[in-house]
Structures are given as C-alpha cells and as structure tokens.
Amino acid sequence: MRTLSWATSTDGPGPCHSPAMRLIRLATCTATAVLAVATAAGCAPQSDGASVTASSPGTKTACAPGTLATQTAGKLTVGTDKPAYAPWFQDDKPANGKGFESAVAYAVAKQLGYGASDVVWRTVPFNNAFSPGVKKFDFDLNQISISDTRKKAVDFSSGYYDVRQAIIAVKGSKAYDAKSVADLKNAKLGAQVGTTSLDLINDTIKPSQQPAVFQKNDFAKSALKNGQVDAIVVDLPTAFYITSAEVTDAKIVGQFENTTGKTEQFGLVLDKGSRLTSCVSGAVDALRKDGTLAALDKQWLSEAVDAPVLK
Numbered sequence: 306m307r308t309l310s311w312a313t314s315t316d317g318p319g320p321c322h323s324p325a326m327r328l329i330r331l332a333t334c335t336a337t338a339v340l341a342v343a344t345a346a347g348c349a350p351q352s353d354g355a356s357v358t359a360s361s362p363g364t365k366t367a368c369a370p371g372t373l374a375t376q377t378a379g380k381l382t383v384g385t386d387k388p389a390y391a392p393w394f395q396d397d398k399p400a401n402g403k404g405f406e407s408a409v410a411y412a413v414a415k416q417l418g419y420g421a422s423d424v425v426w427r428t429v430p431f432n433n434a435f436s437p438g439v440k441k442f443d444f445d446l447n448q449i450s451i452s453d454t455r456k457k458a459v460d461f462s463s464g465y466y467d468v469r470q471a472i473i474a475v476k477g478s479k480a481y482d483a484k485s486v487a488d489l490k491n492a493k494l495g496a497q498v499g500t501t502s503l504d505l506i507n508d509t510i511k512p513s514q515q516p517a518v519f520q521k522n523d524f525a526k527s528a529l530k531n532g533q534v535d536a537i538v539v540d541l542p543t544a545f546y547i548t549s550a551e552v553t554d555a556k557i558v559g560q561f562e563n564t565t566g567k568t569e570q571f572g573l574v575l576d577k578g579s580r581l582t583s584c585v586s587g588a589v590d591a592l593r594k595d596g597t598l599a600a601l602d603k604q605w606l607s608e609a610v611d612a613p614v615l616k
Contacts (some may be wrong), residue, residue: 379511
C-alpha cells in the first residue's frame with residue numbers, strides 16, 4: 306500500500322548506515338573474526354541486551370528456535386504504527402493477536418520459536434520503519450509494500466500478503482458511479498503521502514486534477530466525509546473497514562487490476578543487513594506453504610474478494 310517518502314521521515318542515517326559507511330562496514334566487519342567482534346557495537350543495531358550468535362545467516366544454527374540475535378535476548382521486538390487500524394489490528398491493540406497483521410506477527414514469532422509472551426511491541430511511525438538508520442525493532446509490519454527503492458535502506462522478508470488497491474467514494478460524488486478507470490479522470494482524488502495508493506492515482510488513473518495528498522489516512526477520510534475530495538484510494542481490506550465502520554455513506558467503487566506484471570506484496574521490514582532476514586523469510590515461507598497465511602487471510606480479510614475490478 307505504501308511507498309517511500311524520504312521528506313516526511315524523521316529518521317536519519319545512523320553512524321554505520323550512510324551509503325558510504327555501509328561499504329566501509331562491509332569491508333571492516335568481514336575482514337577477520339577479531340575485527341568482527343571489535344566493531345559489532347558500531348556496526349550493528351543498538352539494543353538493550355541484544356543476544357549474539359557466531360552462526361552465519363541462513364544456517365540451521367542461526368535460525369534455531371528462540372535463539373536469534375534479537376534486540377533483546379529471548380524476546381522478539383515487533384514494530385508497527387499507532388493508531389493500528391482494523392482489519393490489520395483490532396481495537397488499536399497489536400498485542401491482542403487480533404487482526405490480520407497481529408495474527409501474522411504471532412504466527413511468525415511461533416515459527417521462530419518465540420511464544421506470545423516473548424513478543425514485545427514497539428510504536429514505530431510508518432515512514433521511520435523503512436528510512437535509513439539503525440532500527441529498534443527485530444521486524445516491523447504496517448502494510449509496507451516491498452519495493453526496490455526501499456530495499457536500498459532496509460531488508461524485507463518474503464511477502465506475507467498480496468495487495469490490491471481500491472477506491473472509495475461518497476454518494477453524490479463524481480466518482481461514485483464510476484465503472485472504469487476512465488470514469489475517474491475528472492474526479493478529485495486523494496491518498497496518503499508515500500503510498501502505492503498515491504502512485505496508482507498518478508500512474509494508472511492519471512486524473513486531470515492534481516490529487517490531494519494527506520499525511521495519514523485519517524485526514525483522507527475526513528476530506529472524503531467533508532466533500533473536499535470525490536474519492537480516496539487505499540488498499541482493499543482497509544477500504545472494506547472504512548466503508549463498513551467509519552464512512553458508512555461511502556462505498557467501494559471498485560478495485561484495480563495489477564497492471565505491472567508483478568504482484569505488490571506487503572513484507573516484514575528488517576534493518577539493512579540484519580542477521581534475522583533469512584530466518585524471518587524462512588518463517589514467512591513456511592506459513593505460506595502450510596496454509597497459515599491463507600487461513601489468516603480468510604479469517605480477517607475474507608470480504609476483500611467481492612469488490613468489482615475497474616479496467
């Protein structure tokens with residue numbers, strides 16, 4: 306759903322995370338075993354009581370259940386933004402295990418050998434999650450789409466959700482009765498800054514009017530209610546929640562086809578070069594293979610299959 310927005314991020318490069326320093330770190334931290342130990346504090350994410358393993362990433366030893374080199378030994382620190390919206394989270398409480406992303410986080414934790422009581426949640430603003438700099442989480446999930454641009458600053462796990470975008474309009478607006486992408490050309494559209502929703506407006510719909518850009522979806526919803534925009538674009542599950550619980554006089558006009566030839570996916574975000582990346586990806590892959598992700602999708606996002614496709 307969301308794409309990179311450097312300007313709105315408050316994070317800056319950490320001492321070992323600027324482009325130049327990453328090259329230095331690569332050379333320095335792999336030169337010898339002695340240098341690797343000596344420079345670990347300067348080149349690894351800072352944390353309280355972080356556990357350390359000498360195993361190389363991707364090995365069975367490195368991914369042994371409950372023994373990862375996490376922010377805090379024996380704990381798994383998971384980041385997400387606040388407020389945490391349904392259907393991704395329920396009641397703005399990520400730790401309750403309810404909602405698709407909360408359930409995914411605990412399923413990944415279990416796959417990695419961490420019980421529910423071992424999961425620690427940390428509030429991380431959306432843009433900060435994938436901006437350059439040292440991270441204070443082991444992984445973050447917040448409907449963050451995997452992209453090559455973002456991969457320059459952070460690592461991603463395998464995708465845990467295949468995304469489609471949708472458009473919401475209030476009755477009486479120019480977009481309400483749209484049956485095709487062309488029918489949206491003259492509408493005043495809006496989306497959250499730094500999102501693939503905004504990219505879709507600019508790259509696929511290409512409206513005649515400049516789209517309205519909002520810092521948060523809350524502001525976009527208010528603009529929709531107040532008639533400041535004809536429609537807003539969000540990811541499909543969020544669209545279902547907005548229309549059913551928040552803007553009840555609005556409807557989902559439709560969803561959009563994937564025209565890029567590549568499925569947009571949400572991925573878990575990790576620090577650049579994290580020793581956990583291969584282990585976390587392995588956990589996500591296992592959950593996809595054994596049907597867990599599909600079951601959670603059905604449980605929390607099942608209604609998202611009913612919106613018409615706009616062409």
